[in-house]
Amino acid sequence: MNDKLLQKMTIFLLAIILLIPVFKVYAQESEVTVNVPSLKVRSGPGLTFDIIGEVEQNDKLTVIGKENDWLQVKYGNTNGWVAGWYTTSDSTEMTNKQVISKVNKLNVRKDPSLSSAVIGQIQEGTQLTTFKSEGQWIEISFQDKKGWVHSDYVSIVKQAIEKEPKTEQTTSTREIFVVSVDVLNVRAKADLSSKIIGQVSKSEQFKVITKDHNWVQIELENGKKGWVYSFYGQFAVHSLSSESTTSLETIKILYNGTNLRSESTTNSEVVARVNAGESFPVLEKEKDWYKIELSDKTIAYVASWVVSSSNSDNSSITEPIKERKKGTLQGVTLVIDAGHGGNDRGTTGALGTDEKDITLLTAELLASKLQAAGANVIMTRESDVYVDLRKRVSIGHQSAADAFVSLHYDAIENSSVRGYTTYYMHDFQKELATYVHKELGNMVSMKDRGTQPGNYLILRENKQKAILIELGFLSNPVEERYVTTPQFREQASLGIYNGIINYFDSQIN
Template sequence: MKGKWFIGLILLFLMIAGTIPPLSANPALAVGGEAEITGSTVNIRSGPGLSYSVSGALEKGEKVSIVSESGDWLEISTGSGSGWIASWLARKTSSAETNKASGQTAVAAVDHLNIRAQADISSSVLAQMSAGDQALIVNDAGNWLEIDFRGVNGFVSKQYISTAGQNQEKPAPAKSDVSSFEIAVDALNVRNQPDLSSSIQKTVKKGEVFPVRSIQGNWVEIQISEKEGGWVYAFHGHLSDKPVQKAASPKAENITILTDGTNLRTSPSTASAVASRANAGQEFAVVDKQGDWYQVLLPDGQNAFVADWVVTNGETKVQTAEAPEPQTRKKGTLNGLTIVLDPGHGGNDGGTVGVRETKEKDLTLKTSEILSHHLRSAGAEVLLTRQSDVYVDLRTRVSTGHQVAADAFISLHYDATDDNSVSGFTSYYMLDYQQALAESINEGLSGKIDLRNRGARHGNYLVLRENKQAAVLVELGYLSNYNDERIVTSSKFQEQAALGLYDGLVNYFDAKLSQ
């Protein structure tokens, strides 16, 4: 009887001991700071080891706060709780010691401050800061500061930076101390909200000046009518404290029809009804400009719309202006180069539609706009074949590049197939002189996005076949594949894809400098 009692006592002890978590060989040490997830999917566990239960998961690129460290494991805190992750699947972006040592943020003292990939004036430009923008100082690198600006990690020159303690109270967004904003690019979209995904209200032209209502980060809210305001990207214009001067009765703009039988429509779309037809040489007064369409006044007093690619206003259709003086281009920049971006489809040509109802025509325009900002920041002259949801004929797209003798023509698309298991990105070329660009673009993308790389391939597409310029057609993922569609519609992918395309272009043109 005593033996049975003794065995029962031992079993009870073992059961209790089994509920106690094993002691780590390395006691947890308080660390602090932040880490970025580098694995594609990283499990959050209840303790520092693979034997602990999984309580959640993190995706690549997510940032977390470090609470403590135990051996090869990090205790982290997220918005939804805390747990442990493997340190080899994350990268420390800052530590308590680093932050304490600097205790500072970098404040841009000038507009258009370049954030570069390396601490070198010839290094690639990753993004830009506007005057007053703040970034976390990661490291001091001599005449440069390594910073983290809205998720972009890079270097800025100290001479254009002032510093402030992180514990200092951030000034409240004051009312704008500037009065006007002058457009510095050929055409600039005005949006409803300070976001590239927001809908476009109208397009404004180079040289136009508007009153400033407010400023939010890299966006400026301008007054476009007595009652209406809209948002434009600050990189593409100049702020001034001079009040807007009312123009003295400017001469009304006229457009002239180029071909007989041109359709004048009831709304700015090739899918809308035809209100009237006009013949070559007829002139109409312009009431307004909406994207790629002119709103004109008909002889009977009614308004109608005509596409800007079938008329002339006394200037060339694609604004080439005077040829700029040759510029000496350094590696890592795009100064003096002209690049045409072709957002695939548009208007009544919607392209493919994803399994989650994503429209290809919307996604190609978004990618093109993000890429155009990076290219212009590096000094390139950028033209888009369309800037809104309109249909543009394929040959018209190609002729845009021919008229400006573009150095590169990039046609952006998203793919689809009946086999929904097919995924990945592909870069197509048709002619021998296009192959090097396609291969460089493909390599740039492979370093930035996580989709399957289907390589640079030969493709018989009109925008390549009839193109006299170096050209590439890029399929950035399959909307017919559920996982691809989920990835490519994310803001993170859009930014990374734009950076990959940017890197490919920079590397392509850098290689030509060496030839």
Template sequence: MKKLYSILVIVILLLAIYLFTQNTNLATSSEQSKQVVILNNDINLRKGPGLSYPIAVSVNEGQAFSMIEQKGDWIYVAKDEETVGWVPAWHTSSNEQNQLSSNIKVAISTVNGLNVRAEPKTSSAVLTQLSLGNETVVVKEEKNWVKIEDNLGTSGWVSKDYINIKEKSADVLTEMKSPSEVESFITIKVESVNVRDEPDASSAIVGTVNKEETFKILDQKNNWYKIEYSEEQEAWVYRFYGIVDSIAPSSNESKSITIIYGGTNLRESPSTNSPVVKRASLGESYEILSTEGDWYEIAISSNESAYVAQWVVSSDIKQQSISKDKPVVNRKKGTLNGVTIVLDPGHGGNDQGTAGYRGSIEKDITLMTAQLLQEKLKNAGATVYLTRESDMYVDLRKRVSVAHTYAADAFISIHYDATDDSTISGFTTYYYHDYQQKLAQFVNDSLAKKVTLRDRGAQIGDYLVLRENYQNAILIELGYLSNPTEERVITTDFYREQATLGIYEGIINYFDAQLQ
């Protein structure tokens, strides 16, 4: 009996050892299959699954961690007892066929100086700004707002109206480098701030920097940039005091502008209301002393300066910073990938345009129409800019300058017509130069298929935004507000939807024809 009991004990022990070994192997196998690697430098592990939690520790690209837990887009990882925390899945790669995040959404800024706000509302504090073309990871979408995070861990909200959202492989994160990894520059956007000898607000003050001054970024630590303060001295500045770009400021020798319109006003201060100092002739060149908003301060003699609006001149700075070669895109029919379009909502601000018989104001309707068309074009893959995005006055030459600045493949100016004769009706598409005629015809033909108004055809029109435009530009009058019957039709949501659909299809047809 004792012998049998001993045998039974031995069997139980052997079975227990076997089961323990199998469980250990399974656990080891499971643990090995849940390893993740950090994709970027200076990634913050947080104490909870969200950007609002405190930072636990910063880690760098290439470090491997064991995955402990996952909550939504956040995973809890551990390297050792001290290096633990939560990290966004899009900052990692996994050995489980990228099961955590093989694709991410990327927000691409379509404007310069896009405000990144603390909350999804226009009254919220501005945390920082994005430059044209900046790419950030989409964390969350909420109605007309998107929460984004850049590679430095800064997060905030941006309006969907000023971004394009595209889905990309998570591998793209390795290409979205921080300012410390590429040659970048910060332009100060507040009046005057202190720079310090260490990346800390309590450290010694080295000196001050002023608004619109630009400095080369040498390094980055948390929310501070080390800048080249002078030829002999480095300093640290708080990152939210400026905008980062990869464009170097031009040397003094190349800071010049050339007048492109005869009789251009040079003024005492940067305002169209300021007194005129002199009128410049076509082709004259001046040295740039400084930049203030949309104005250049220029030297008109050895001891006298004046201001000139950027949109009436060409400059070395403008060409260097914005006129970049466009990438070649293999575009398919029915899409607008690689196409840049500038939409020009007519009038704005103190220029209301025409007023309809029933009280409709042209400047309001043109903006609504342009915004509706913008969405259609963006959905087709186009990069779209608006000459104005709110009720503001924009000089006609500045509107043309926007087309030149972005090397627009098409410039579409949107208007509604009026005349003393209230019986006149219909829509018209205008062009000025021969190279603009084909686009005008395509758009007019498609518009005629979508709206019931009288088709007045594609005609030559001597408008400044067409005449002075080197790009492929047209101006569309989408009906007469001075005709009471027509006003009732063209001010409806249905008409704007049909009209923008017609313009959209005309643009598609025009660019499709170029592929044949």
């Protein structure tokens, strides 16, 4: 009898010991980044537990629990444990910092996720205060509330110290709203079901009276007041001084380490390097270069595609220039198509990855690179929404795009199949496919499945030079882990970018 009682008590104590780690969990999931080249994932919190997998440097891991110095993380369709001392937390306070948008129409989201609602957009060169960062997302101050932007599309700079206003003349400012679509309805109330009281046109400017979430109340020329949706325009500040003054055009640098050159060419000597947020007065403009003067009176030149200008209308499509320089995409219109979206998840990987999520991440990264080279980039979708295939094609036709690039990730029943493929349908699409596929292969370590004809609607019905790229197989667990990393998206988007640059360079002659 005593033996049975002792046995029961032993089992009870063991059960309690085994359950202790369950209570040591985070109240809220967090994210960490691996900071060593290779980190083992184990079945339990200790070096004696079995190894169930491996993650690489800079991989993001979702933490769901903790025991001493060990972190319980999500790993594919299961959970595992990693040594916490080989990771760093991704949530960081950002005090006295600001971000500058490197792209036009950058989405601001309610939460740090691509599936989160878009609460607004900011234009290239817009500078906003930051609060903190979580992984690849940065929390910012946006229209008197907080929102999130993806770090790939902004530069981080020190917050500017406001100078005391000059006393020799009275100066005030007002905020204006600049329309960025061809026709925009003006409504009686801040509601899409409200009565339309008028219409305004692209590039027209109106005084901002007040704001209500995503709506802006403006004053029309006839004195009437109405509401417009803020997504279809951008905000600017006009200075109203007591004396009539003519201000010089200024440019603001968008990228850290931007080269300033001795002449208006990419082959000339670099006279200085400057960082995002720095501004310079423009002496004159020479085609796609600005001539500026530095603080030490040195004259330098900076390319127009790496700055924002105080006199430019960033919302308009760039007019083609007569002589496009090699290595740039000035005057080129490109449609970037993130495959699937909304209720169309695409394929789901062996470890649970939804294709629609990573196509959007890859497309946004590629778009930012192309815009930095001067291209006018149009995205078929900018959030987790469904877009009909024929509508995607029509977007390219309506914009008279010079090229259409559709991004996808593949799947097949045989989980051993791997590699990347570039598809085209018509003969006039083949050359673009060849250039892009070659440069993609130079940047990623994957099996090359070649360029192939593909009878896809997105290619078949397209009058543009269109290609469809399958960036690896999510049905292959090993390849899924590789292609879902930020490093892969960076390398793949750079390869596609290089291929597009080389293709359009070949067209100059």
